Amino acid sequence: MPQKFSAPRGTRDLLPEEARAWERVEAVVRDLSARYGFERIDTPLFERIDLFARGLGESSDAVEKEMFRVSGAKGSEEERSEWALRPEPTAGIVRAYIEHGMHVRPSPLRLWMMGPMFRYARPQAGRYRQFTQWDVEVIGDPGPMVDAELIELAHRFYADAGLSGVVAQLNSIGDAACRPRYREALLAYFSPLAGQLSVDAERRLRVNPLRVLDDKELDPQLAAGAPKSLDYLCDACRTHFEGLRDLLDLLEVRYAINDRLVRGLDYYTRTTVEFYVTGREGQQDALGGGGRYDGLIEVLGGQPAPAIGFGLGIDRTVMAVQAQDGRAVLEPLVLAVVSAAPDAAAGRLRIATALRNQGVSVRVDGLARKLGRQLESAVKAGARWALILNDPQGERLTLRDLVSGGQRDVAIAEIAELVAS
Numbered sequence: 001m002p003q004k005f006s007a008p009r010g011t012r013d014l015l016p017e018e019a020r021a022w023e024r025v026e027a028v029v030r031d032l033s034a035r036y037g038f039e040r041i042d043t044p045l046f047e048r049i050d051l052f053a054r055g056l057g058e059s060s061d062a063v064e065k066e067m068f069r070v071s072g073a074k075g076s077e078e079e080r081s082e083w084a085l086r087p088e089p090t091a092g093i094v095r096a097y098i099e100h101g102m103h104v105r106p107s108p109l110r111l112w113m114m115g116p117m118f119r120y121a122r123p124q125a126g127r128y129r130q131f132t133q134w135d136v137e138v139i140g141d142p143g144p145m146v147d148a149e150l151i152e153l154a155h156r157f158y159a160d161a162g163l164s165g166v167v168a169q170l171n172s173i174g175d176a177a178c179r180p181r182y183r184e185a186l187l188a189y190f191s192p193l194a195g196q197l198s199v200d201a202e203r204r205l206r207v208n209p210l211r212v213l214d215d216k217e218l219d220p221q222l223a224a225g226a227p228k229s230l231d232y233l234c235d236a237c238r239t240h241f242e243g244l245r246d247l248l249d250l251l252e253v254r255y256a257i258n259d260r261l262v263r264g265l266d267y268y269t270r271t272t273v274e275f276y277v278t279g280r281e282g283q284q285d286a287l288g289g290g291g292r293y294d295g296l297i298e299v300l301g302g303q304p305a306p307a308i309g310f311g312l313g314i315d316r317t318v319m320a321v322q323a324q325d326g327r328a329v330l331e332p333l334v335l336a337v338v339s340a341a342p343d344a345a346a347g348r349l350r351i352a353t354a355l356r357n358q359g360v361s362v363r364v365d366g367l368a369r370k371l372g373r374q375l376e377s378a379v380k381a382g383a384r385w386a387l388i389l390n391d392p393q394g395e396r397l398t399l400r401d402l403v404s405g406g407q408r409d410v411a412i413a414e415i416a417e418l419v420a421s
């Protein structure tokens with residue numbers, strides 16, 4: 001018996017049924033990227049591990065536990081596994097921004113990217129080792145207008161993708177001026193309670209106390225009593241946050257304050273955001289997230305520039321769309337070319353090709369089957385119309401509406417217009 005293979009754990013094959021829903025979301029991504037004035041960038045799927053370590057901060061899960069390492073051919077430099085598949089897009093984009101001297105371009109720079117990300121975590125529903133993100137980044141704008149613009153963009157994305165009830169959870173975690181004081185406050189609060197923390201949270205307390213709030217197992221009562229970053233903001237951060245809230249109200253964007261939202265990555269400053277469908281707010285339910293990273297570019301060796309970025313998860317968005325509306329995936333094929341004579345495949349192909357030339361989406365039956373079977377298979381494939389060749393050459397044609405069952409004789413020249421209407 002030959003060995004059977006299956007997709008690696010934590011990965012998924014995109015099968016045709018789901019691909020339709022996926023393509024709809026991709027079309028929304030392209031449309032919105034253009035409509036909101038973003039330019040496309042693509043970076044490699046793997047980078048030096050230290051880029052992520054420095055960019056994401058050593059205490060982030062993505063770096064500590066979830067890095068998907070890559071090694072090269074035996075004996076090569078890469079064999080030592082200095083590379084990792086990208087866990088998120090920002091570090092690579094900032095690396096490219098610095099490497100190509102993009103700071104001299106007209107500012108602010110607006111970039112988008114869509115592609116797979118990799119995290120070597122334990123797979124579960126909604127959490128994969130390979131997943132896809134749409135990412136938007138704006139470099140060179142301190143906000144808060146751009147923060148509001150991106151939150152509104154994300155809302156529009158979910159709405160256009162067919163999801164309702166999405167709410168932005170919002171927080172501000174301050175900046176280099178005020179965060180040290182907040183860290184101290186968290187340390188002072190949690191240190192005496194260390195015995196009640198998970199092993200993971202206890203370690204986080206030492207490395208980055210903010211991330212204790214991120215811990216899945218944190219007792220809700222402990223969390224509720226913890227100091228809140230919003231109470232520690234300096235004047236500049238407070239003004240920024242209030243400005244952002246005013247703008248969201250102006251744009252009528254729904255949001256809720258979540259004072260535990262510190263995000264997993266160390267480099268965030270001020271604004272942090274995550275998107276959820278109301279009522280589905282568990283760990284694996286975030287549809288997207290992002291925030292401001294005003295200090296990152298400098299940390300990676302570039303000229304300091306304020307920046308903000310969002311990563312919106314395509315897998316979870318498609319799943320949520322399907323959960324809300326199963327019909328959203330049915331985008332029927334337009335027309336199937338069939339014929340009364342089972343073996344008139346050449347005639348069917350010629351007519352199908354002529355119609356495809358005119359821009360009609362066409363399926364053509366190559367098997368020598370009876371008309372009834374051809375029609376059955378056209379319906380199963382989701383065709384809206386069947387074009388029946390009454391003779392082998394297709395000189396006499398009948399167009400049948402597969403939904404109403406009505407039909408009429410047609411000339412080839414009128415079909416494109418008929419099926420479009």
Ligand code: AMP
Nearest residue numbers: 126127128131286287288289311313316
């Ligand atoms: P993050 O940077 O971790 O907030 O990720 C941004 C978005 O990507 C999340 O809100 C999810 O929608 C998606 N995402 C992150 N990790 C995974 C994963 N392991 N599997 C599927 N989607 C993910």
